[in-house]
Amino acid sequence: MQCGPWQRGEEPPEHQDIPKKQVRSIDCKQGAVRCVRYSVDGNYSITGGADKSLKLWNPNRGNLLKTYMGHGFEVLDCQGSCDNSQLVSCSMDKSVVLWDVTSGNFTRKWRGHQASVNTVKFNEESTVIMSGSVDTNVKIWDTKSRSHEPIQTLEEPKDSITSLDVSDHEILVGSADKHIRNYDIRMGSLVTDFVGDTVSCAKFTRDGQCSLVSCVASTIKLFDKTSGELLQEFSGHINKDYRLECCLDHSDKYVLSGSENSQVYVWDLVEGGCVAKLDHGSVGVVHSLEPHPNKGQLLTAARGTVQVWETEELGEEMEEEKEPTLSSSSVYDSKPHWM
Secondary structure (H helix, E strand, O other), X not given: XXXXXXXXXXXXXXXXXXXOEEEEEEEOOOOOEEEEEEOOOOOOEEEXXXXXXXXXXXXXXXXXXXXXXXXXXXXXXXXXXXXXXXXXEEEOOOOEEEEEOOOOOEEEEEXXXXXXXXXXXXXXXXXXXXXXXXXXXXXXXXXXXXXXXXXXXXXXXXXXXXXXXXXXXXXXXXXXXXXXXXXXXXXXXXXXXXXXXXXXXXXXXOOOOEEEEEEOOOXXXXXXXXXXXXXXXXXXXXXXXXXXXXXXXXXXXEEEEEOOOOEEEEEEOOOOOEEEEEEOOOOOOOOEXXXXXOXXXXXXXXXXXXEEEEOHHHHHHHHHHHHXXXXXXXXXXXXXXXX
């Protein structure tokens, strides 16, 4: 069936903004990569590994910038602060650790959870950290305080916390008890929605109007945040056994998800149809992915590697920018800093 000229080798113009050109594969050398995240400005990336390490990278060149050691077991999640000066990570050793980026040392280590900590998030100002654990609790920590006790514990979930997302005044909690919970800090309210299966990932859309929820052995669902109405479902990927991440791209136009068949699936947010697949070869499960905050670039993690994907247009721009950066003349022929 002929749907358009792109079936004969061309690309539909409306899908050229999907980052499906693999430009780099980074061997992280930290065992299995458990999570990959961008810094807030998208200039750096952070990976957590099965070898207990946290690593800071330049994803555009594949350079390792720093390694952070201090956990006693696998690092399961991580995030950078709003000013790039701090990192936070959580681990199977039940701890949440706050790191100083420059020195490589940790400045806080909280041990309030009774089991593995699956997920961790900063608030927008990076003054507070939220962590979700297998012990069914979400704990909130003050980064400025010397206290080892959380400032608040959210105890409503009845099973393991699998996902957290944070906006300026809301906390979205996904749990293995098949519910998502939206805590509104301003209103002091809690809205609980039953989604039918174990939640593997829950995210706010960038406009704050909807929630994107991925469930194990089920589809990805888009809910209206206010009414709880199911707006769209996305299917086709394989998710039977693992906790796979899903996300929206930087423009809120596409939904992306890992899969257990070495693919990342891309759907049109409005239409709901699959518009692209990013093939990772024979790696098996692609479990972690992160879109660039403001351009067509994507990071995906599978086994011990991180893949960097870009749109065709962005790849050409990066090539053009690369020359002056690598040129010796730009470094040695410039005026001394005191002139």
